[in-house]
Amino acid sequence: MHILGVLLPESYPVKHALTQFYGIGQKTAQRLCARVQIHDRARIRHLNQGQITALTAFLSSPANSPPVAAQPLAPPTFVPPPLGQPVRQVEAEAPPDSLREIKIESDLRRQMRENIAHQRMIGSYVGRRHAMHLPVRGQNTQSNAKTARKLNRVERYN
Amino acid sequence: MLLVTALRTGRAVHPTTGTLATPAGAVAQTRGYAAPAAKNAKKVSSKFRPNAGKRRDSKRPGRDPGLFRPMSVNNLTHPVFESEQRVALQLPVFRPEAITPTAASKALAFPQNESNLLKAYGLPTNILVDYLLLSKPCSVVREVTVSLLDQLDNAARSSSKDNRVVLTGKPGCGKSYLMVQAVQYCSQKGWLSLYIPRAISLVNSSTSYVYDPRTQTYGQPAYAQQLLKRFVDVNGSLIRHLTLRSSYPFDERPVNSGEPLLNLINVGLEYQHQASTALSALFDELAKQTKYPVLLAIDDLQALYCRSQYRDPFFKSIKSYHLTLPRTLLEFVSGKRVFARGAVLGALSSQNTTFRTPLELIEALGLEPSGPSNPYVPRESEIVEYAKGLKNLPVPEKLTVDEAASIFELWQQAKALHLPQGDEPFLTKYTEAGGNAREFVQKGLLQTVAM
Numbered sequence: 001m002h003i004l005g006v007l008l009p010e011s012y013p014v015k016h017a018l019t020q021f022y023g024i025g026q027k028t029a030q031r032l033c034a035r036v037q038i039h040d041r042a043r044i045r046h047l048n049q050g051q052i053t054a055l056t057a058f059l060s061s062p063a064n065s066p067p068v069a070a071q072p073l074a075p076p077t078f079v080p081p082p083l084g085q086p087v088r089q090v091e092a093e094a095p096p097d098s099l100r101e102i103k104i105e106s107d108l109r110r111q112m113r114e115n116i117a118h119q120r121m122i123g124s125y126v127g128r129r130h131a132m133h134l135p136v137r138g139q140n141t142q143s144n145a146k147t148a149r150k151l152n153r154v155e156r157y158n
Numbered sequence: 159m160l161l162v163t164a165l166r167t168g169r170a171v172h173p174t175t176g177t178l179a180t181p182a183g184a185v186a187q188t189r190g191y192a193a194p195a196a197k198n199a200k201k202v203s204s205k206f207r208p209n210a211g212k213r214r215d216s217k218r219p220g221r222d223p224g225l226f227r228p229m230s231v232n233n234l235t236h237p238v239f240e241s242e243q244r245v246a247l248q249l250p251v252f253r254p255e256a257i258t259p260t261a262a263s264k265a266l267a268f269p270q271n272e273s274n275l276l277k278a279y280g281l282p283t284n285i286l287v288d289y290l291l292l293s294k295p296c297s298v299v300r301e302v303t304v305s306l307l308d309q310l311d312n313a314a315r316s317s318s319k320d321n322r323v324v325l326t327g328k329p330g331c332g333k334s335y336l337m338v339q340a341v342q343y344c345s346q347k348g349w350l351s352l353y354i355p356r357a358i359s360l361v362n363s364s365t366s367y368v369y370d371p372r373t374q375t376y377g378q379p380a381y382a383q384q385l386l387k388r389f390v391d392v393n394g395s396l397i398r399h400l401t402l403r404s405s406y407p408f409d410e411r412p413v414n415s416g417e418p419l420l421n422l423i424n425v426g427l428e429y430q431h432q433a434s435t436a437l438s439a440l441f442d443e444l445a446k447q448t449k450y451p452v453l454l455a456i457d458d459l460q461a462l463y464c465r466s467q468y469r470d471p472f473f474k475s476i477k478s479y480h481l482t483l484p485r486t487l488l489e490f491v492s493g494k495r496v497f498a499r500g501a502v503l504g505a506l507s508s509q510n511t512t513f514r515t516p517l518e519l520i521e522a523l524g525l526e527p528s529g530p531s532n533p534y535v536p537r538e539s540e541i542v543e544y545a546k547g548l549k550n551l552p553v554p555e556k557l558t559v560d561e562a563a564s565i566f567e568l569w570q571q572a573k574a575l576h577l578p579q580g581d582e583p584f585l586t587k588y589t590e591a592g593g594n595a596r597e598f599v600q601k602g603l604l605q606t607v608a609m
Contacts, residue, residue, distance in 0.1 A: 034472075040467065073375065078374060087371050
């Protein structure tokens with residue numbers, strides 16, 4: 001199945017499949033599953049339409065996704081109203097939702113590009129090291145700087 | 159590698175002692191109650207196989223292997239082909255009339271008619287593995303079996319508030335087997351039975367969950383629907399005579415009082431999103447009716463007293479009494495709700511270390527705590543409430559010599575062991591196990607079949 005252009009194989013567990021997105025690791029994927037009420041052992045083929053829609057809506061822009069309403073939980077003495085009666089909406093305070101602040105895919109790449117560009121613009125050591133394709137964080141250069149020479153660029157994360 | 163391990167991991171088992179006939183009537187875990195199998199993935203033919211694209215010419219006759227065609231078994235009449243015939247176990251059938259004090263330490267086979275109770279409800283994993291090796295689901299009647307079944311007979315007349323029993327004991331002493339025997343006995347005696355063999359599967363985030371604003375709990379629709387189906391399969395003939403006492407106005411199909419109970423269950427079977435509600439309503443109806451006593455049997459009971467592995471949308475762990483079905487079960491176990499006639503039977507299990515028996519339950523049952531139990535250790539008041547009034551039935555940790563001898567003869571009869579018949583090998587294994595049933599069977603007897 002494809003969500004926003006990323007292929008999620010049908011047999012993958014959902015909380016692992018979501019890590020296919022750039023910017024979502026295991027912890028974020030688990031929180032995302034909990035947000036949409038997907039159990040741990042669900043596979044992509046078990047998802048229903050509502051869950052797919054909720055995931056797609058969140059992943060297309062996390063910052064603009066609708067906030068999740070708090071779900072009040074019944075204490076042991078709670079007696080539910082009988083069927084057929086209208087359910088009273090209980091307003092409960094929602095805890096802070098840190099998932100809306102994450103950035104994924106192109107937004108995340110843009111942010112990282114801008115950070116490096118800013119470092120270059122202010123003429124800092126970090127910016128100079130990116131420009132020279134050398135290690136940035138104080139690693140050895142007498143030997144073993146091959147990855148930095150290959151990957152460190154000012155236009156990295158394009 | 160051990161036979162048991164081979165079966166668990168599903169690897170091919172190479173029989174070493176002659177040819178084994180297909181076990182007749184083996185309990186098979188079919189997918190009938192599981193989620194529907196996924197649609198077959200489209201098979202893409204490999205480009206690397208030499209004959210990949212070619213279609214087989216249907217007009218060409220099939221190749222005749224001639225000399226290499228296998229002979230049918232009937233043609234193998236020479237005595238050299240005769241091996242030890244493996245016949246199905248010949249055992250008396252488990253019937254309520256057969257359970258008497260004199261029948262203690264006899265092996266009885268569970269009946270396998272159309273409404274096979276064990277096949278419908280499933281079994282705990284350890285018992286299932288045993289039955290994969292034996293050709294018939296069976297068990298040995300013990301003294302504690304007879305005493306428990308006597309207690310259940312007396313419970314048939316009173317409400318379940320006075321008959322809430324929890325089987326406890328050392329790992330491997332036979333709690334799960336005892337529970338299976340109790341469920342089978344009550345079902346044959348005309349009770350309505352509801353057996354949950356693995357309560358851990360309710361709380362380990364293995365089925366879907368949905369928040370219900372009406373009950374302010376999380377329902378598990380897929381599990382509820384399966385449980386309704388299993389209940390109908392086992393108790394269908396009895397509940398045909400029951401009618402509803404209240405009406406349930408479901409959106410899709412309202413059900414009114416006076417209608418047969420089956421109508422309520424069918425709503426849950428047809429509409430999965432209503433299955434949790436239908437199951438809760440079923441519990442209400444079973445609690446009120448007085449025609450049949452009800453047995454609610456839960457193995458792995460301690461899992462219901464632990465925190466579940468589900469998470470709410472803010473990633474907080476959901477407590478087990480905030481899930482609809484575990485909450486209902488806890489209410490019946492604790493006596494907050496009662497069956498007018500019947501009993502509640504639970505069994506603790508120490509196999510899964512993620513769901514250990516919590517301190518509140520240990521103290522309620524009067525067991526010895528494994529960790530600290532001073533007043534500074536936090537105890538959740540809700541869990542203490544849910545554990546009140548439970549009666550502890552300790553299962554003896556040692557098998558008597560007669561019971562162990564019956565088990566030994568059972569396995570020998572099944573031709574599953576590489577042990578000679580006789581007292582000496584039996585007593586050796588019995589002493590090594592110290593009388594513990596699981597150690598005797600798995601580490602004593604089945605170790606002789608190392609692969």
